[in-house]
Amino acid sequence: MDKGTTNERREQIPEITQSLDELAREGARRMIHAALELEVEQYVQQLRPLRDENGHALVVRNGKARPRTVSLGAGHIEVQAPRVNDQRPNHRFTSQILPPYMRRSPQLNEALPVLYLRGLSTGDFEEAIPALLGADAAGFSASTITRLLSVWQDEYEGWRKRPLTGKDYVYVWADGVYFGLRLGEDDRLACLVLVGAGSDGTKEVIALEDGYRESTESWLSLLRDLERRGMPAPKLATGDGALGFWAALRQVYAETKEQRC
Numbered sequence: 001m002d003k004g005t006t007n008e009r010r011e012q013i014p015e016i017t018q019s020l021d022e023l024a025r026e027g028a029r030r031m032i033h034a035a036l037e038l039e040v041e042q043y044v045q046q047l048r049p050l051r052d053e054n055g056h057a058l059v060v061r062n063g064k065a066r067p068r069t070v071s072l073g074a075g076h077i078e079v080q081a082p083r084v085n086d087q088r089p090n091h092r093f094t095s096q097i098l099p100p101y102m103r104r105s106p107q108l109n110e111a112l113p114v115l116y117l118r119g120l121s122t123g124d125f126e127e128a129i130p131a132l133l134g135a136d137a138a139g140f141s142a143s144t145i146t147r148l149l150s151v152w153q154d155e156y157e158g159w160r161k162r163p164l165t166g167k168d169y170v171y172v173w174a175d176g177v178y179f180g181l182r183l184g185e186d187d188r189l190a191c192l193v194l195v196g197a198g199s200d201g202t203k204e205v206i207a208l209e210d211g212y213r214e215s216t217e218s219w220l221s222l223l224r225d226l227e228r229r230g231m232p233a234p235k236l237a238t239g240d241g242a243l244g245f246w247a248a249l250r251q252v253y254a255e256t257k258e259q260r261c
Contacts, residue, residue, distance in 0.1 A: 029077045035097050040082045043093055050088070058087045070102065160207070165230030169196035172206065174239040176214035190214055192222055196234065219248035227252055
């Protein structure tokens with residue numbers, strides 16, 4: 001092969017100087033940009049026939065919004081969403097991909113409770129998040145995590161008090177999960193977990209509650225609360241040999257059959 005031809009081909013190959021993280025961020029930015037453009041194009045095309053009294057289109061492209069920084073799993077990127085001028089009364093285009101004022105991915109928000117529950121203190125987030133997302137990552141201060149913690153707690157309280165009337169749990173599985181945290185000399189904190197399966201096979205977590213070991217009193221409090229919220233007796237309950245659950249079950253749902261795992 002001609003050396004001149006080989007050298008020309010080498011000169012045509014661009015030199016890759018970006019790191020893997022930079023490539024991931026650039027790829028994410030390009031994909032988001034393409035998705036936003038397609039979303040707006042579909043919106044405008046669908047409404048293109050609509051005209052005002054002068055024959056002008058009621059829905060048209062209107063440049064781009066100001067650049068916005070968004071935190072994603074790939075890191076911290078800058079995006080600039082296209083804008084739409086929708087002149088119809090009581091109508092306004094809102095992107096489903098990048099809603100107004102969104103500054104971080106919902107999936108990233110879901111990851112924050114995991115980090116918190118793994119033992120990362122609120123103060124540690126200010127050091128940990130920039131290490132994961134880059135030095136420019138913002139919006140993850142200790143005060144932000146504290147506010148999010150309040151939201152998570154409110155969501156949990158709403159979930160644990162939800163009505164269960166009409167639920168048809170054919171099977172339930174009960175277990176106690178122990179943590180290293182001790183409340184006293186010999187008292188380990190236990191999380192009481194109850195999972196149910198409906199007649200269609202769909203599984204869902206019914207309850208997650210703190211308990212004293214796996215005592216009858218702890219399980220009794222949990223099961224009575226479920227009964228008060230309308231949960232009917234399941235057909236079959238499965239669990240290990242912990243006597244606390246079975247004693248409580250016989251008091252609240254005596255008709256439920258028992259099976260040891």
